[in-house]
Amino acid sequence: ILSAIVSLPLIELEARIMSSRKPGDSDVLSSLYSMIPLLFLLLACVELSDAAAAVDVYRLVQYDISGVPFGSRIAALNHHAASLHSSAGADLSRSVLIIPLRELNISLVKGNFQLRLIALHLELDYVELDSATLVMTEYISQKKTLGGLLLLLPQMFNFESGDMAVTKDDIHEMERLKNLLVELEELLIHANIPYPVYFAFEHDDIEAVLADIQRNDVNGQAATPTNGGYKFVVSAPEPKKLASPIMTNIQGWLPGLKPDGDTNQLPTIAIVASYDTFGAAPALSVGSDSNGSGVVALLEIARLFSLLYSNPKTRGKYNLLFGLTSGGPYNYNGTHKWLRSFDQRLRETIDYAICLNSIGSWDDKLWLHVSKPPQNAYVKQIYERFSGVAGELGLEVELKHKKINISNPRIAWEHEQFSRLRVTAATLSGLSSAPELFQRTGSLSDSGYLVSEDAIRRSIKLIAQSIARHIYDQQEDMPVFADDSSLAVDLSYVRLWLDLLSRTPRVAPFLTKNDPLVAALKKELAEHTHEVTVQHELLDGMFTFYDSTKAKLNIYQVASVTFDLLLLLAVGSYLIVLFSFLVITTRGLDDLISIFRRPPSRKSKTG
Amino acid sequence: MTAFHFFNCAILTFGPHAVYYSATPLSEYDTLGTSMKAALVYLGTAIVKLVCLANFLKVSENDEFDPYQESLKALIGLVDVAGIYFALTQLTHRNISQNHKFQAVGLGWAFADSILHRLAPLWVGARGLEFTWDYILQGLEANANLAFSISMAALGSLMWLRRNKPKTLIPLIYICALIVATMPSITSYLRKRLDWHFPEVVGFELGSSLVMAFISWQLFSACQRRSS
Secondary structure, eight states: OHHHHHHHHHHHHHHHHHHTTOTTSOHHHHHHHHHHHHHHTTTOOOOOOOOSEEEEEEEOOEEEETTEEEEEOOOOEEEEEEETTSOTTOOOTTEEEEEEGGGOOEEEETTEEEETTHHHHTTOSOOOOOGGGHHHHHHHHTTOOOSEEEEEEOGGGOTTSOGGGGGGSOHHHHHHHHHHHHHHHHHHHTSEESSOEEEEEOOHHHHHHHHHHHHHHHHTOOOOTTTOEEEEEEOOOOOOBOSOOEEEEEEEEEOOOOOTTOOSOOOEEEEEEEOOBOOSSGGGOOOIIIIIIHHHHHHHHHHHHHHHHHSTTTOOSSEEEEEEEOOTTTTTHHHHHHHHTSOHHHHHHEEEEEEEEOOSSOSSEEEEEESSOTTSHHHHHHHHHHHHHHHHHTOEEEEEEOOOOTTOOOOOSTHHHHHTTTOOEEEEESOSSOOOTTSSSSOTTOOGGGSOHHHHHHHHHHHHHHHHHHHHTOOSOOOSSOTTSTTSOOHHHHHHHHHHHTTOOOBGGGOOTTOHHHHHHHHHHHHHSSEEEEEEEEOOTTEEEBOOOEEEEEEEEEOOHHHHHHHHHHHHHHHHHHHHHHHHHHHOHHHHHHHHHHHHHHHHHHO | OHHHHHHHHHHHHHHHHHHHHHHSTTTTTTOHHHHHHHHHHHHHHHHHHHHHHHHHOOOOSSOOOOHHHHHHHHHHHHHHHHHHHIIIIISOOOSOOHHHHHHHHHHHHHHHHHIIIIIHHHHHHTTSSSOOSHHHHHHHHHHHHHHHHHHHHHHHHHHHTOSOOOTTHHHHHHHHHHHHHTHHHHHHHHHHTSOOOHHHHHHHHHHHHHHHHHHHHHHHHHHHHHHO
């Protein structure tokens, strides 16, 4: 071990020398090098990673719902690479298929999805095929599996890249890719895939490798060292279940002005947003719109009202409760547990709750989703305030009613959790219809640049103004949060938090108790509210998650077996020729012949 | 697969030495001791060269061909020549003919050179998954080096061990010796100044080693004929 430790820096030195392809380059280093390895390296068997490229890859999510497996079930990968251009009869069961997102082709056919290759490989029931995919059906009809799948995403979905990468594609192309990715994610999340599936971002290295692979596949050539057969290796441990996934709810309490002598409890208005996400790749699920926009709006509204409430003259006679809940994608499990932890009396004082969901990418229309019928007096009141303010701001708010089905465990909106406990609640959202399970939960396609700060700003104004109208019982339209006042919506604050959230993956089972983002949200809320409490709850046992979300892919250019055999043949024959040549020149031809004749003559002597 | 590649490159690099030893009469006269002693002398010269280089040479930032530095390296390369001189003349050998002495010394010299310079990169690099042509080229270079070492030893034995040399051939002998001694400088000049790549340099080394081996063979046999 000591020799290995000492020889490691020398090995690095040697690697640098070797990689520069000039072994006799520096005499000092080579002399130094010739000495010590003789002692150390022969003892230490260290193998350097000398890959052609090393790429960051992100694994498809792996989870169980009540024991039923979903997602990619394996993490380790060690196979040759192939592309979509490989011939029909090729056996891909021991190959990694590398597919750029741009090459996929999905068409919406009467509500059914047709996805070339992916659907067929996942053995789903979609059977609409065009002539181009008949090639693939040949392969699929034999029901073979893949060795692995690597999906190449454009840089625009990479939250770590700079803004420069975004402007490469035009708007139309970006829309197409986004829709493609949404549909692809949906397919992958709900399928049970017995091989590893990884996401990677387009990059010069891997694009060169892909071009090479495609060229080989098109020509149908076997891999040779100069043409490049590539081997993809991801060494990841077997994925383990995450022991106890925790959901952290953060609540901030802003008390209202209690007139002296009044013993009754003040009414409360709650503003709630769920901050966690779920997507096809947990390490990439940043959810800028769903629900980063909601969190940002909540923080800004908290800031504005804390300014208002700091002065006793402007403090309203309502308490304000701000809730950042977790467990949103899992039927708002966190909200459910948070509400159940409330004191009964507190719950009764809640006048109404506004839940925020995806308010960052709408144009001119928002929806207010409710579960109580629109004729309900409370709902009417809330809606009137909202639509009144909306009219002044030049936008539209539409009321949408969705009845709660008690027997259905699926909870599509956060306000339903409130409604099940008889609290009036509504969700303000840019989405017009209720999302299905794991739909619009902040997945891969929901990246930062698709959100508009202006949309968030207008939403904040709408919500804050409507609530202020309710609190201060204003009948005339007096703008409290006017644009040039001290209570204007702070766009830089919005931008700051939106930027942070767009760069932080927030899948709840992978957020620990001491996660920096949770701590940051708690601290921020503490600045704007009087009292902050944090609640940790275990995620509903129905969902089980597995780890191993991020790995490094090593791409090696390998030579085929035939090459090694040919080389052995060549070197062997060279040595034989050299031997014969030397024998002939130094001892004469007779000696050479006698070498080969000796054994038989000996036998004849003894026999 | 990659251990296979390592095996291939290893026999390419070290095979010729073993083949040379067993094919020529060297094996019959048991000159292994001489070769081992020559290998040790090589080790000693390498240490001396290392010390000199560390003391006198400045490590340049870029890969430019600096004539001053290169001539300094060439001077230090002459330590090699001194080493061969030492191995040929100063060491006590058993009764071996001139013919076999220089071959044994050259063989031991080249073998030590290959082991020290090429075994470790081979062991560490050729066993990895990634394929490069480097190790095969390195093996070819080892072959060229063997030819160079034996030529150098032949010319050295002609210069220092043989008393009666034909007058006309003496300058030729010294010129050839100079060329072989300065071969490292020539290859580094090709690589840096003319920007040749590794395969081209190896090709050049192979060609020139064959030429020099042939010339020294002819010179040696000419002197041999003369004396006998």
